[in-house]
Amino acid sequence: MSLTLSEIARLVEGRLTGDGDLLIQGAATLAVARAGEITLADNPKHAAHLDRCAASAVVVPESFQPESRPTITVADVHVAFSRIVSHFHPPRTTSRPGISPAAFVDASAQIGDGVEIHPQACVGRDVQIGAGCVIHSGVRILDGCRIGAHTTLFPNAVLYENTVLGERVIVHAGAVLGAHGFGYSLAAGKHKLCAQLGSVQVGDDVEIGAATAIDRGTYGPTVIGDGTKLDNLVQIGHNCRIGKHNLICSQVGIAGSCSTGDYVVMAGQVGIADHLHMADRTVLGAKSGVMFDTEPGKRYIGLPAVEEREAFRGAALVRQLPELKKQIQELRRAAALPAQSLETQPEAA
Amino acid sequence: MSLTLSEIARLVEGRLTGDGDLLIQGAATLAVARAGEITLADNPKHAAHLDRCAASAVVVPESFQPESRPTITVADVHVAFSRIVSHFHPPRTTSRPGISPAAFVDASAQIGDGVEIHPQACVGRDVQIGAGCVIHSGVRILDGCRIGAHTTLFPNAVLYENTVLGERVIVHAGAVLGAHGFGYSLAAGKHKLCAQLGSVQVGDDVEIGAATAIDRGTYGPTVIGDGTKLDNLVQIGHNCRIGKHNLICSQVGIAGSCSTGDYVVMAGQVGIADHLHMADRTVLGAKSGVMFDTEPGKRYIGLPAVEEREAFRGAALVRQLPELKKQIQELRRAAALPAQSLETQPEAA
């Protein structure tokens, strides 16, 4: 599987600088590449990392031309490096058994051309599956679901009844779409579940992470817009209407009846209270707890979340407290007031 | 499927105000209802929302009588609206195949009357399942579990061995009951797993959300009390004893050996340290981190959590810091001390 640097340069249509006969045995990232391997550096920021790396050659963009070792310069570093990695470790193609006899497919289901249904998947009544879909082992598609073309459901994903998925959607293992919304009213000392008449509707080109949960709406759909990506272990509450092209990182929780605009970004472990609207291009920092509607394009962070610059200012103020204490003591001395030790004061409001 | 307003008023036994011949084509919530549809408004607080909504009619309670469009007044807005939604979108009844031949049921299992076991569910040795239970596709019930009557297990829920569920319990897709408690002792540089001899015991009328995990006890049961509701992606540690009628929202984590009283409420993403007791009717705000036992009926919030009024007071104090700085500068001028810039001071304690 070894290749010379010249061969690699040809493979990725790149410009070689250095010894073209050098033999390369593998490809790995900066953090782990060893001598004899080729690595990648997509940005001059990584110069120091590259200096510490033992790789024998490096794929770089025009904007970063290190001289420490042979380089292959390309237009798109990641496209080129993917091609190199794929040479050394050819990716496995998914088994394509057609519709496995070990799957369970209800007779009323409509299955498009070229659909793959792996062993032990289960497809319920009146389900529609578009052309070219891949339904992995253990997927559960309950009655009345409709799935657009070229969508992939990874193992053990679950769609409750009447879930609608667009085209080219990817749902990862263990994700659950359409479970009950968490809404109760107290009657005679018991929590009574609210109506669960809605469902989940997912647009085109959406990706949904492993073990992510999207609850059904109360009376209508919970909606995920086209092109939005949800990471693993995310919670989307009932009745939410998530916009297009959002990026929602791992372990984010969005309470019921929230909405978002387009191109909203939420970092990991963010929480959003119910019935709020995140405007277009809002950016929420990791672990933020949001309790108000946001304005378009603004950045928020903190618990409770505030605008980013305000959060930095608040933190700076708290850091100044030791100095404030010193100045007060100095003033007391100047005013001939007794020098009280703050540490020994009782806590009084 | 269209209905006149008069027909809808009769359907929900409500009082019609306005044009009874108006034709209604559908039902939707305030946020999304369009002209030709009927919506609901359960509270005068929603007056402004209603003004912005294009719906042609609205279901209201006696306490809210808007004049902007025809109304149907009912005793319980949500019961009435559920009936209307169900007319326009009749809910799907779950397939009831009896015990599917494509399920795996151990010969030693005792299955009650009218139990449904969907394809590819798995029921282990010595399992007991009460009358009227619904076991969806992909559910795994390990050896020795006992399940009360009229309980529903949604797809891919997992019960480890000896789990006990009460009557009318709902377990959502991907929930896991009875995995190992996270307890280790360090011996010779390795973490050794503690005893895992207990199990999980769940009372009557409990609902457990999607991908929620409840660990087994060390020597005895982890307990979930009657009527308690757990949302999605919740973590209940080993040995916990959760009381009755608690509401535990999404992504809450409760460490090992905690207990709670009755009617405790935890908002989303709360964390509770191990071995603590949350007293009856404690309310924990979203994202709180609790490190002490709570008192009955009190509200806590923050990281670390404090009583709600104390949290508000602390936040108010930090907001006053700019004014405190101004007053200190003023005093320094009055005392003819040099006007030091805080911003340029080194950070000293």
Next chain:
Amino acid sequence: MSLTLSEIARLVEGRLTGDGDLLIQGAATLAVARAGEITLADNPKHAAHLDRCAASAVVVPESFQPESRPTITVADVHVAFSRIVSHFHPPRTTSRPGISPAAFVDASAQIGDGVEIHPQACVGRDVQIGAGCVIHSGVRILDGCRIGAHTTLFPNAVLYENTVLGERVIVHAGAVLGAHGFGYSLAAGKHKLCAQLGSVQVGDDVEIGAATAIDRGTYGPTVIGDGTKLDNLVQIGHNCRIGKHNLICSQVGIAGSCSTGDYVVMAGQVGIADHLHMADRTVLGAKSGVMFDTEPGKRYIGLPAVEEREAFRGAALVRQLPELKKQIQELRRAAALPAQSLETQPEAA
């Protein structure tokens, strides 16, 4: 099943103090043990708990010798108590059906001696499973995975293609190894998924909790080191290299390309930003949000996380604010400046 105290003392090879003829009907922990049962107290700290407990006898270590009731003194309280609990509630042995005919095992898979594959598990092409492994119902092992000897996969665990597990690994129900990393680049207004050419590699003696997600690497492996334990609902991002013997509690989220040393401890709900290194023996307090590389052996807490002692100091400073306000008012009076009420000041920076 009842035993006399003498019989129990013999069972655990302990030293009896008190009435050996006392009949014991069960064993339970301090929080729940009743009269007629035996309990355990592994530490003098539990003296007060023991006083409130109705148990008729107690298993104790040499270092704690209460006189309130009969005791059995042993070298290792937990080993002894496990033996007693197992007498009263013999643990269930897992069904060992060999390779169930109701499982799906691809003909190309290599299965070691004594492997158990339960009904409705699915084993893909070119999979290797070492001797003595237990593959529970609903487990999905995609093509090309390699699993070391004596590893257990609980129900509905999912291994994407090419996942590698060491020996004696335990993967709990619903865990997902190898889903797509959450990396996208924006092109023409759409988020384009980055390369997904890597996989997940797990060392020996690792335990992975229920519904925990470990994403595959971009170009190479995401790595979990020998002896590391992950609790439930944990997120490990793509390209992470987790060291040996880490303890990572429930709902922790580690963003992409992080690394950790050995014996790192993370309490519940911690979040770590991407590309950071947690040094050997770092300890992160519950709910911390870490935004920098840590130093070996140090403890951090807070949002954003700081060193533990610094966090305590910051909290102490905020608690002193009321007293600072009082002293400033006093100074103003001494300087004959007007006594402004802070509460009525506008918020100005």
